Amino acid sequence: MKKVSEPTIGRLSVYLRLLMELAEADVDTVSSEELASRSGTTAAQVRKDLSLFGTFGKRGLGYSVPELVTRLRAILGLEKAWRVALVGAGRIGAALFGYENFRRQGFNIEAVFDTDPTKVGQRWNGLVVEADAGMERVLEERGIEIAVVAVPARAAQGVVDRLVAAGIRGILNFAPTQLDVPAGVVVKTVDMALEMEGLSYALSREEREPGAA
Amino acid sequence: MKKVSEPTIGRLSVYLRLLMELAEADVDTVSSEELASRSGTTAAQVRKDLSLFGTFGKRGLGYSVPELVTRLRAILGLEKAWRVALVGAGRIGAALFGYENFRRQGFNIEAVFDTDPTKVGQRWNGLVVEADAGMERVLEERGIEIAVVAVPARAAQGVVDRLVAAGIRGILNFAPTQLDVPAGVVVKTVDMALEMEGLSYALSREEREPGAA
DNA sequence: CAGAGTTTGTGAAAGCGTTCACAAACAAAC
DNA sequence: GTTTGTTTGTGAACGCTTTCACAAACTCTG
Incomplete structure (x- = not known):
């Protein structure tokens, strides 16, 4: 696994927060562009950040909101209390x-x-x-x-x-x-x-x- | 004036806090090495940070604690309430x-x-x-x-x-x-x-x- | 099912911040 | 006053992070 920087982890937390809001609103797909604009960063940055941990998106469609929530929670160690x-x-x-x-x-x-x-x-x-x-x-x-x-x-x-x-x-x-x-x-x-x-x-x-x- | 990064400003605040403690203890001179070890950074970093705003040290001796306190307070805009x-x-x-x-x-x-x-x-x-x-x-x-x-x-x-x-x-x-x-x-x-x-x-x-x- | 339109994943390039390394400047001792 | 030792200031090198750019992969429409 490549090295992961502090800022990246911070951004993942932000993405997770946004995704949970989207899940709440029953949105089921989101693009890197959408995530970027809501979190104050760029689409390329979002994709780079996520790509460090695997490939979660579908080309032509974007990311599945529920799946990405699950993945991010796992990455951040938030599955346990x-x-x-x-x-x-x-x-x-x-x-x-x-x-x-x-x-x-x-x-x-x-x-x-x-x-x-x-x-x-x-x-x-x-x-x-x-x-x-x-x-x-x-x-x-x-x-x-x-x-x-x-x-x-x-x-x-x-x-x-x-x-x-x-x-x-x-x-x-x-x-x-x-x-x-x-x-x-x-x-x-x-x-x-x-x-x-x-x-x-x-x-x-x-x-x-x-x-x- | 060169461009000053966020992390630099953060470190200046830390230096200021340390310098105020030193001033309290009537220390009148401090080296970049000393400042670095107390703030968890490197001597070169301390000198680089300070050099962005002027030359405050004396070679062979270090920095005057009271003077640097004054300078940092001015740089950070802390002279006013x-x-x-x-x-x-x-x-x-x-x-x-x-x-x-x-x-x-x-x-x-x-x-x-x-x-x-x-x-x-x-x-x-x-x-x-x-x-x-x-x-x-x-x-x-x-x-x-x-x-x-x-x-x-x-x-x-x-x-x-x-x-x-x-x-x-x-x-x-x-x-x-x-x-x-x-x-x-x-x-x-x-x-x-x-x-x-x-x-x-x-x-x-x-x-x-x-x-x- | 073919073509048009999206969006991802990712090497390569660019941009920044940190670290290195050393000459210049000064202090202190003798 | 000279020598020895110390410490600064800074250009250059390095390494890390971000941005760019585009092929590949997928969707959607008719």
Whole structure:
């Protein structure tokens, strides 16, 4: 199998989302052109992305929506339900916990941890917030596979070290900090401040040299 | 001025964050090597990134921390305070509202909007949640420059159209959907589900072909 | 069933971003 | 002041991703 880039995987997720909408609307066939225009890319890009994983289309017709949904879900590993733990029961943690699109794709939050004694013991939608101290044991007991880190930046590396030691190999990080993990552990960072600074740059730039962007 | 890529801007933000920490610790000089190892990139990359905007270093010595902080803040447009509106007073909106790193870099949330009548009128840290209907007027009155869209996906495009019509040219989008905007308007999307699916892909892949990643 | 019209899959070309490698510039030591 | 050691700035090479372009494969119509 050829090498697959990060951006490609991101686009596959986008295609999948669109395809599920199309399936909902009982559309049964879609062209690369249609998919491209709805996802903000080009038809050639769509075909290249898909061709990395097999040949799913029919020439002269396009792609079968239900089939492509199935294929993409398989490719992205979304056929199983993932067991997820949330570390940090602050506002970001709460937002994530309530995020619909999470559960819908099979990411089930099955544990919530925090250090704050006033938060420990609270019920979140039927799930009890647990003390940070017992984290390793709970991760093991519940077979957690993915952790979401939503703690302050200065605490993040420590948490991550513990998660890695406990066997977690996938981490979604919200702390605005560089994390070091051993090979074999995957970290994705969501950095809102970074995105805002990207906006700031683009807007300042337009004021300085109009029409440049 | 040469063309500057998205990834470069992202790295500049990271460098700035590190430099502010160094400044806090009264470090006054830093090498590209040091900056690189702390930000997870290479020394050559750091120098290339910075060289796009001028020559800030001293050969044989490195970069002056305070000077580079100033320069980066200028480059990223962070010398001014940006007036930001939050559209959508749900959980994600609440998380963002309380996000420290936002205000610290000069992004001031000066209006919050929602359609839900039970939310309108609530006080958020001294700021009253306003009805969606009066959005355009408030944006104008308060000179809002950047909007954060934290509404359900199906409502996002409509909100964005109104924002653009009202003169907003920078949008941070949390809705998991493709947004169409005219040229000159910058949209950055933060898509948590997408990142999770990236994790799912990487983890599934490792199970199928260990050591591949 | 033949012909006209679509749409895919994919090598090849082009475009970008990263890495390399080294001369130039400076600091520090003696 | 000279030498040794360090670090920057940058053209060139490299590698990866995207775009192009078109033959092959299929549909649909009459």
